[in-house]
Amino acid sequence: MAVITMIEAQKRSGRFNIYVDGHYAFPVSDSVLVDFRLYKGMEIDKELEGRLTAADDVAKAYNRALDYLSHQLRTEKEVQDKLTTLEIPEDTIEQTLKKLRDFSLVDDAHYAASYVRTMMHTGDKGPRVIRQHLRQKGVGEKVIDDALVLFTPAEQLAVGTAVAQKLAKRYQHNSTRNREQKMRQGLMTRGFGGDAIKAMLDAVDLTPDVDEQHALLAKQGEKLWHRYRALSESERQYKTKQALYRKGFKLDDISQWLADFGESVD
Known part of the structure; x- marks a missing residue:
């Protein structure tokens, strides 16, 4: 039977060359050397050599x-x-x-819980987006469900309300209705659900500034009125009124503005 005649350390740390019957045979890592208790004078056959090579492949991948x-x-x-x-x-x-599993170096449950905690404290995403992210990372549904238990309704409300406040500021120059629609859409896009979104919006003061809304309506109205200047007067009024309504302004407010602007309405 063949015998290991020399074990030589490579320049590369943790790697060794194995010589059998005076000739170089194959390399192994230090972990394989220890696990198989290789030593000079040890007998070796093809079956053992194959196991050593396979173990070394795992060691390198590891x-x-x-x-x-x-x-x-x-x-x-x-x-x-x-x-x-x-x-x-x-x-x-x-x-x-x-x-890696045996040494707890990969643990999807730990990953999912850690990710949920991070998003709770530093992110702006709701449970639906978090679930989507974890799915993309290959985490199973049961593991995701267990991790999302950490994201309690109270925590969701806190995170979502902070998002709603930022959105309210971003869209403060929109009409009241459009502002709320954009905020609702923004919260949905970030992964929050219907009932939770209502609570988040309720937690934010969205009382409109009447003077600001009137000024915004007038500004948008004048732009539209100018845009439709080539139309007949009745068509111009209709298009302007329709466009302002789509922008979220109330019909009564639009009609009043048109009247104040010096135009008759239907």
Whole structure:
């Protein structure tokens, strides 16, 4: 039977060259060296050599995974996808993932809970967007459900109200109706639900400034009136009135403005 005649450290840290019967045979990592208790004079056959080579492939993939994980938390799917891009065989990836799981270095439940907590304290997203993000990362529905329990209705209200206040400021120069519509749409886009959105909007003071709304109506009305100057008078009034209504102004306010502007209305 063949015998290991020399174990030589490579210049590359953690790597060793194995010589069998006086000839270079294959390299191994320090973890494989320890796990298989390799030593000079140890007998080795082809079956053992194959196991050593396979174990070394896993060790190399494992180190690649550790490097990828060193920057931030990753889901199991992210690690799998990364190793796949490195053209590592599927069976080696599976063994690597098992090793990572055994050492709790990949844990989708921990990732999901950590992500939810981060979004609660630093983000502006609701549960629907959070769920979508976790799905894209390959996290299972049950794990997502368990993590979202952390995002209590009270926490959602706090986060969503802060978002609503920012949106209210952003759209303060819109008509009252359009302002609320844009705020509602903004909250929906960020992943908040219907009943929760109503509570968030109720928590924000949306009492319109009458003078500001009148000035805004007049400004928009004059622009539209000028835009439709080529139309007949009745068509011009109709188009202006219709456009102002679409912008969220009340019909009574529009009619009053047209009257004050010196035009008759139907």
